[in-house]
Structure formats: C-alpha cells, structure tokens
Amino acid sequence: MTAPRVSDHYRTAFVTGASTGLGRAFAEMLLNDGVRVWGTARDTSRLAPLAGFPGFTGVALDLRDGDHAEAIFHRAEESASGFDLVVNNAGYGVFGEFTATDFAMWREQVEVMLINTARLSHAALRGFHSRAAGSRKGALVNISSLAAEFPLPFQSAYNVVKAGLSALNESLMIEVAGSGIVILDVRPGDYRTDFEASVRRPSAGAATLRVGRAWAAFDKMMKSGPEPDHAAASVRRALLKGRSGTVRTGRFFQAVVAPFLARFGTLNLRRRIQAGYFDVN
Numbered sequence: 001m002t003a004p005r006v007s008d009h010y011r012t013a014f015v016t017g018a019s020t021g022l023g024r025a026f027a028e029m030l031l032n033d034g035v036r037v038w039g040t041a042r043d044t045s046r047l048a049p050l051a052g053f054p055g056f057t058g059v060a061l062d063l064r065d066g067d068h069a070e071a072i073f074h075r076a077e078e079s080a081s082g083f084d085l086v087v088n089n090a091g092y093g094v095f096g097e098f099t100a101t102d103f104a105m106w107r108e109q110v111e112v113m114l115i116n117t118a119r120l121s122h123a124a125l126r127g128f129h130s131r132a133a134g135s136r137k138g139a140l141v142n143i144s145s146l147a148a149e150f151p152l153p154f155q156s157a158y159n160v161v162k163a164g165l166s167a168l169n170e171s172l173m174i175e176v177a178g179s180g181i182v183i184l185d186v187r188p189g190d191y192r193t194d195f196e197a198s199v200r201r202p203s204a205g206a207a208t209l210r211v212g213r214a215w216a217a218f219d220k221m222m223k224s225g226p227e228p229d230h231a232a233a234s235v236r237r238a239l240l241k242g243r244s245g246t247v248r249t250g251r252f253f254q255a256v257v258a259p260f261l262a263r264f265g266t267l268n269l270r271r272r273i274q275a276g277y278f279d280v281n
C-alpha cells in the first residue's frame with residue numbers, strides 16, 4: 001500500500017507569502033507531496049529556492065492592494081484551471097505601543113492581513129463552491145496565530161487581525177459544513193522564521209522599559225522556536241484527515257499546555273500570567 005499524499009485529494013494550491021518562513025515550508029511540503037503550487041512574494045526573485053521544484057509557479061502579489069491581489073489570484077486560478085487548496089499565510093508584525101504607532105500603519109496591517117486575506121478567502125470559496133459535488137471540493141487554510149487566544153503585548157493590530165481571522169474561520173466552518181469544503185484555522189506558536197527580523201518597530205527609538213522587556217522576551221521565544229517544517233507537518237496531517245478544524249501548532253507548552261490550562265482560569269488570571277510570560281507586569 002502506498003503512503004497517503006496530499007495530492008491524493010488536492011492537486012493545485014495557491015500559497016501566499018511563500019518566499020520565506022512558514023509559507024515556504026508549506027509550499028515545499030505540498031510540492032514534495034506532488035501538489036502543483038502557485039506561490040507568491042512581493043518580489044518573485046525571493047522565490048528562487050522554490051524555482052527548482054517541478055510544479056512550482058512564482059506569482060508577484062502585494063496584499064496592500066486588495067483589488068490587485070484579487071485580480072492576481074483569479075489570473076493564477078485560471079492558469080491552474082482552478083485551485084483545490086488555498087493557503088493564506090502572508091503577513092508581518094508591527095511592534096509598538098498603540099499610541100506611538102502611526103494610525104495609518106496600524107490600519108494598514110488590519111487591511112493587509114485581515115481584510116485582504118478575507119477577500120482572497122472569499123474568492124477561493126466561490127471557486128470551490130462552483131465545482132461539481134464531490135467528497136473534497138477544496139480546502140482553505142488560513143494562518144492565524146495563538147495570538148488569537150493569547151494576545152501579544154504591544155502588537156494590538158496583529159492581535160486584532162488574528163482574532164478576526166480565527167473568527168472568520170470559525171464562521172466559515174459552520175457555513176461549509178456538509179459541502180465537501182474544508183476550512184483549517186491554523187494557530188502557530190513561535191517559530192524560527194524571518195518574521196521577527198521583518199517586524200516594524202515604530203517606537204523603537206523612544207521605547208519604554210516595558211516595551212523593551214517585552215521585545216526581549218518576544219525575541220528570545222522567536223529565536224528558540226521550532227523550525228517551520230514542524231508547522232508544515234501539522235498542516236499536512238490536518239489536510240490528510242480532510243476535516244475542518246483548529247490546528248494549534250508549536251512547542252508543547254504553547255500549543256498544548258497553555259490552551260488546556262486557560263480553560264480553567266479566569267480572564268484576569270490569564271492576563272496576569274501572560275504579562276509575566278512577557279515580563280511586562
């Protein structure tokens with residue numbers, strides 16, 4: 001008997017933010033499993049590490065422009081004769097106090113990572129719905145974060161984005177039940193990627209001691225996190241199961257212990273523990 005592969009169920013995939021980190025690991029995992037992948041970056045030269053894989057197509061996409069991003073998605077969808085799998089992964093961080101951050105920068109993060117990700121989810125689901133009935137009509141994999149349940153200090157827009165995205169995923173799971181469409185709400189903990197290096201820090205020059213301590217804790221956790229292929233293996237397992245659901249992934253404490261214990265504490269206790277974890281008491 002041959003080992004199950006993602007391509008047994010899904011033959012084509014669109015993956016945003018495939019140039020580095022988790023997105024690249026998702027793209028590689030799918031390519032290794034025989035899926036044809038259309039992977040995006042703002043500058044396609046950053047996709048060079050994936051170019052050697054047969055079945056990979058690089059796509060230039062910047063999520064800052066929603067109209068453009070949707071048009072690019074449809075163009076790729078046409079060239080693939082439809083996507084079976086859409087992975088909304090692209091994103092970035094902004095680290096700073098709410099009031100020290102330019103509101104335009106705050107708002108842009110919500111537009112790029114929540115509104116325009118919802119827009120691609122909308123386009124993807126319309127494509128899945130238009131297909132003939134079958135056991136697996138398509139899978140939408142939206143990369144949220146454990147920040148959806150444990151908000152990160154001094155990353156307010158990021159927390160809003162991820163809580164909103166997980167709420168969207170939950171809503172969609174209810175809507176698509178019984179349709180053959182799978183929705184995965186993926187919530188990674190800290191992984192060792194380029195994320196931390198690309199975080200914008202609007203108040204870095206004037207950071208308070210608390211902001212500095214929180215950054216040091218964040219920095220330490222990101223640098224000591226698992227490698228991205230660990231998250232790709234979690235997503236692969238979930239895709240092979242073929243059921244909608246939440247995928248918490250990361251080091252055991254963040255992905256298993258903390259969510260389990262959080263069920264039993266009050267919100268106030270949870271806030272105090274979270275503040276201690278980030279040294280901002």
Ligand SMILES: NC(=O)c1ccc[n+]([C@@H]2O[C@H](COP(=O)([O-])OP(=O)(O)OC[C@H]3O[C@@H](n4cnc5c(N)ncnc54)[C@H](OP(=O)(O)O)[C@@H]3O)[C@@H](O)[C@H]2O)c1
Pocket residue numbers: 016017018019020021022023040041042043046061062063064089090091092112143144145146187188189190191192193194195196198222225
């Ligand atoms: N690393 C973690 O610990 C962690 C934890 C929880 C959730 N996540 C989530 O996982 C996802 C990937 O993060 P990562 O850690 O892999 O970060 P990363 O290594 O910095 O990769 C981010 C990817 O997003 C793309 N991107 C950034 N801004 C974009 C924009 N405006 N339009 C289109 N693409 C853009 C980048 O492409 P370019 O080549 O164009 O720069 C890059 O491919 C994010 O949604 C993040 O919130 C990460």
